[in-house]
Amino acid sequence: MEINKIVSIGNKGKGVRSDCFVSLEIIETGGIHIELVSKVKVLYGRSIVKLLEEILSFFEIKHAKVGFEDSGALPFLIAARMEAAIKLLVKTDKNFLLPMLPQNNYQTTKERNRYSRLYLPGNTSSLMINAGIHKPDGIILDLEDAVAPDKKYEASFVVRNALRNLDFYGCERMVRINQVPRGLDDLDFIVPHNVNLILIPKCEKAEEIHLVNKKIEEISARYTLYNSIWLMPIIESALGVMHAMEIATAANNVVAMAIGLEDYTADLGAKRTAEATESFFARSTIVNACRAAGIQAIDSVFSDVADMEGLKQNVLKSKALGFDGMGCIHPRQIKVVHESFTPDAVEITKAKKIVKAFMEAQEKGLGVVSLGTKMIDAPVVKRAEKTIEVAVSLGIISKNWRDEDNEKI
């Protein structure tokens, strides 16, 4: 325990919302002094002080000066900031955890749709609080590039508490750790708290996947955890692209592989263009490796958040290349990504016709499926079935679409 040293954690100042800033000095005598400045003091002043006192007492700190500037932080964040400050001064293995929200105990399946995943900077709680209501398939609490290097320490506490205490309303709860090996340290903050999927950035070798899985196993054994944790490596370099197949097949829990074009084009020494010719090989390679490995291929993000038409064109191109999903950096992108990745009315109608023709042929015992004068190959039927399956899973058409269509006729 370091005495008479002042440390500070968190954010304050103009434009900072739903956040807090704590400065802490452990002293020798005199008890606990908390100076609270809060925009919600009238409504929550007492409960904030109570929580701060509870955390100090949990870490057995009896004498301290605490300056607390609050812009409407929720309890999970207050606890994260306070604990991060304390651990700069106190060596301890203890963690101060608020009770896990019961609704956060869900698991996700390997095959679930991953059309959209929304990036959330790991140290910015104001963007996390409402992320789930925009209904992306997944949210990514980002510990890597969206967090400034000097904020990475405190962000890991925020991400841990967000996994436990924020409701993301059924989204797949993902975390992007830092690049391995540094990212291995991040696992302690997320694996025991029911993270559904981990993104491994700048992945270049299968070895990195093995290292992550080894650490996950260690932590799971220590905490006796049984939940599956899926992995999504992100390929962001020329070397990574060349090792795509090895990475995609590195482990059974690799469910998807993504490409990060900003770093990839930099590594290539090429300029990132709207036409994306420079990354065509890489994108195709990723899709090909993913298909060969039987996992999902996920595209990079589209960075102009104001250009919805540009985004749409980008998603359609991505879909045409064979990708299954895309990253979003703003909630408004989610709807466009979903609408463009999911089958449209024309595709669904065509798929229905093909599936119907296939079923009729089977009922009649015919070996050959034909639609009008055209013969239909088995892979075409398979693709049509997949389209229908997706349309049903998204509620675009009913499970009993065939009966309903017949009724209409």
Place this chain on the structure above:
Amino acid sequence: MKTMKKYDKLVKNALGRIVPTEINGKEAVEYLGIGKYKPTGRKYAPPIVSCADYPADGNKTLPTLKEALIRAGLKDGMTISTHHHFRNGDLIAEQIFDIAHELGVKDLMWFPSASFECHSPLVKYLEDGTIHHIEGSMNGSLGRFTSDGKMTGLGVLRSHGGRYQAVQDGDVHIDIAVIAAPTADAFGNATGDRGPAACGLLGFALADSQYADKVVVVTDNIVPFPCIPWQIHGNNVDYVVVMDKIGIPEKIVSGTTEITKSPDRLLLAEMSAQFCDEAGIIHDGFSFQAGAGGTALSIGVYFADILRERGMKARFARGGSNKYLVNMLEEGLTEYILDGQTFDLEGVRSMRENPNHINTSPFTSYNYHGKGNFASMVDVAILGATEVDVNFNANVVTHSDGVLLHGIGGWQNCLFSKCTILPIPLFRDRIPVVIDEVTTICGPGELIDVIVTERGIAINPLRTDLIEKMKNSTLPIKTIQELKAEAEAICGVPEKIAFEDEIVAVVKWVDGTVIDSVRKIKK
């Protein structure tokens, strides 16, 4: 006036709120319920005057505002009215009280149609006794001053319609009305739709021009008679003063009114529009109230998309006009704009050029003591609120810490629409918006039909028709209690705000009765 009690005779009104029935020495009636209070008697009237006392050549100009105020008989205890057409760019109100202070006049009542942050300098005149109290709205620093219990008299908050009613019924007698006009002639005819300080319309000054003892028009753009259109009639005007500058244009119409970029607010707008669509509110020939806030603005844009897609149009849109509404008018998606306040330069241009862009006043749109008003004919009104409670009562004037912060505007009046929807976040930076009991009731729950939050939509149980229509909706329909519980689960249960017993202001209902009291903040 100084020895007069701020208020007296407390009673419990129909909503169970404790309110005074004597305010600044005048009798007042407690809120009795919607449509229950029906005063008798005749309307108020200004004194009879004669043309013999006015220049036959129509030239009523005086060199300075000071001279006009002196000629108008400015003295202790008078009521001086101004208007908020220039919003935060008003340069006139402060000058009036600078002059009053210079002349040593005391105990004035300021009767603005609304106050803005630019009026903060008036705090010094509230402190030194030049101004006794404010009846209108107390925003920003003025609200803080009032909530701290520092105002000599009791503050009175009224809606735009309530202000017209109060003047018409004689609840408020205006001694001198000062009307800042972007363009005027020497006779006093005035318009807001042109000139360097163009603001669109001057509807909030209509009552004042009709009922005040003395009317002063102040302009920085004098034109030869006739000033057309004559939104304000020179026949009601005593003096005209020409100045270099009456308002700061960029603060009057920002020209930057944009739809919100906040994804959370856009979601609220999208959900609200979808609700209206599924509830069958959007149909050919429907009408809507479009607010000026980012969320309300976006809902208008969604309405436009729906109308365009279906080849339908609205009969009229009630504004707050801005470029988005003007686009709808020009695209033929609405036949009329009935405009109460113009928010950007496109709105001003449209009002000047388009005969279907109509300038309205609180008389046509909101006055509750008239033979009807069109607020109740609007199919849907989208409004805001700082708090809503489990009885659907809503607050727009006090902040979560209990401090007076906003005026009522036309909010109370718009509640009479066929469907009133409040799109509000469930909480703002940990401050729950859906709560047990609002700090100040500005609108009774029975007039508030739907609360749209990002985490669920609550329909007022009185609206069984809407509940029935939304039975199979994919929207997250919940009860208001469920919403409140959800807010508390996320933010925690808030502590009760501590107030002093002392009342510092009252909120009037549209019929002039007292719906609630605002109490002094406890230090």
